[in-house]
Amino acid sequence: MSQPRPVPMLEIMRYGKAASRIDVDLDGYLNYHFMTSAPATPDAPRLMLEAGINSAAVVHTPDGPRRPVISLRSSPWKAGQVTNPWHDEFDLDHGHVRYFGDHKPTTVGLPGATAGNRALLDAWALHAATDQQGRLKAPPLLLYRSVTVVRDGRSLVKGHVEFCGAGIIERLEHVVQRDPVTGRSFPNIALDIAIVDLADAGDTLDMRWIDDRRNPDLNDERAARHAPASWRHWIKGGRAAIPRVRRRVLASRVRSTEDQLPPPGSAEATVLSRLYTFFDGRKHAFELLAAQACAQILGGSGARYHAGWLTRPGGDGGIDFVGRLDVGTVENNTPLVVLGQAKCIAPTSSIGPDQVARVVARLRRGWIGVFVTTGTFSRQAQVEVIDDQYPLVLVGGRTLVEQVVKMAAADHDGDLDALLASVTAGYDVAITYRRPDEILLG
Known part of the structure; x- marks a missing residue:
């Protein structure tokens, strides 16, 4: 069995499109591609973060097709621009993220016309499933936020992401947004995502869970063996369990100036x-x-x-x-x-x-x-x-x-x-x- 590969919450990782999958560190930061690549399958497709919504390829397992994971990337520095006219909201201390789909003012068709939104709509059907088998198939959402770092005296707005945890789609709604450039309205989807508690693992996520979900030889139950305890509680309890498995950071309520x-x-x-x-x-x-x-x-x-x-x-x-x-x-x-x-x-x-x-x-x-x-x-x-x-x-x-x-x-x-x-x-x-x-x- 492979060794654990824990990713700490709020860890800043170096993301390079074609970076090595072997090196643990890259430019002084944890190497994203090392953390997301299974050692046993070095030639498997990379889990990329080139788009806002990045869906891993479906694998065919003994229990039928399974999408291993959907990686969501939010770029705060792009918010309000033509390429990203919406503002995602992250409240990680209270385990909540508000995330908008990838429908754009120029997109033709309904909000499911884009590949990213279509994947989220399919995932929502499983996250809202009323039975354990459906929830076992539900792809976890791994969330990342682009961050600016200072290296060699220069501020770099690209190439680094902060890990923001694993999430369950708590609510999905169709919304109408407005293009800040043209003023035209356009349809989209918005997700309320519950970030699950990782306290039992020291506030880290073991990436072997994602390795297992990508393994076509494992059935759905076996693929959950390295899932966070909070995720497994949700699989058993469904929607009613979300308040108990949501991330909560116990911090002083007294705020500094x-x-x-x-x-x-x-x-x-x-x-x-x-x-x-x-x-x-x-x-x-x-x-x-x-x-x-x-x-x-x-x-x-x-x-x-x-x-x-x-x-x-x-x-x-x-x-x-x-x-x-x-x-x-x-x-x-x-x-x-x-x-x-x-x-x-x-x-x-x-x-x-x-x-x-x-x-x-x-x-x-x-x-x-x-x-x-x-x-x-x-x-x-x-x-x-x-x-x-x-x-x-x-x-x-x-x-x-x-x-x-x-x-x-x-x-x-x-x-x-x-x-x-x-x-x-x-x-x-x-x-x-x-x-x-x-x-x-x-």
């Missing part, structure tokens, strides 16, 4: 600076932007968010906007009042515990709070929220910028100035003189 702000010198840092400069003289208007960012954050949690109104300036009592979050199904749900506070402060400034306490004091049973700022939250403010288990969501500068960029891309073709103009124009009409609990009546 650096973690709450975009990296210095980055495009996101420039956006944050522009937001502060723009709203510094019109801080009341910032409340509407904060309310819209809140709607995106809470609405993206799976619950239904209903935007409410802004409170009148000077008489808000520590509350700037009101919304409602409906948790549950359409027929069976409970509405929660959302109270929001917005503070446009210098990105180098922080919100202290006294300001947070002012918002918390307004919350009633069954209400939640959201605090949005262009700055950060002090360590003590975060500690008090965590220790006292306050139902308060803290949104710092970095998260705010992420939401603003999404809003600009979705509604204004990426034009930040157009988004800001829309916010200021809508501010006055968004103000309402109503009690927060009236949101429950609408």
Whole structure:
């Protein structure tokens, strides 16, 4: 039996199209082709990452045809370009990836017309199978993210990938996207992928699993002998097992100042600076932007968010906007009042515990709070929220910028100035003189 070839989560590997399959290291990094090539079959086709969606060839086994694996590559540096007008989202600490298919504005036909999307649609049928035999055949999705590295004093945006784990298709939906160049809409598919937990193997994936799945002599059950324990639990339990096998990183919920702000010198840092400069003289208007960012954050949690109104300036009592979050199904749900506070402060400034306490004091049973700022939250403010288990969501500068960029891309073709103009124009009409609990009546 071959020796284990574990790939650690978040390992950066050197990817060269025609690189050696024998050398373990390449240019100081783990060699991708060594890790993905079975020693016993050195002449087998390589598992390439030339496209976004890379399907291994189907093998014919004692249990019938089996696709060994589908490798997904995301290139953040290409996002928004003609060749990649969509933005994949990676939240590996919580085991979730949102990945868009490879249908492009110029593609003729429905979203299954491309080879990549067709492979994902076929895989979805197996990932959603209601029986173990179907799930045994389901090809694992191995995810990689292109990264920029510095070598010999040069920044290299190509040729290196970060391993982001193995995933199960949790949900597949047909979506309509817009080409950022022409403004034309086009159909595509979007996947919600659950990244499986690898803790039992030291947060590594044994590539012998993929070797076995490519071996035509092994039946489906035998080919799963080196699969992660979490994957085998999913095969047995199906969809209901996904919450138990999803990757979770136990980290301190207290975030450093650096973690709450975009990296210095980055495009996101420039956006944050522009937001502060723009709203510094019109801080009341910032409340509407904060309310819209809140709607995106809470609405993206799976619950239904209903935007409410802004409170009148000077008489808000520590509350700037009101919304409602409906948790549950359409027929069976409970509405929660959302109270929001917005503070446009210098990105180098922080919100202290006294300001947070002012918002918390307004919350009633069954209400939640959201605090949005262009700055950060002090360590003590975060500690008090965590220790006292306050139902308060803290949104710092970095998260705010992420939401603003999404809003600009979705509604204004990426034009930040157009988004800001829309916010200021809508501010006055968004103000309402109503009690927060009236949101429950609408």
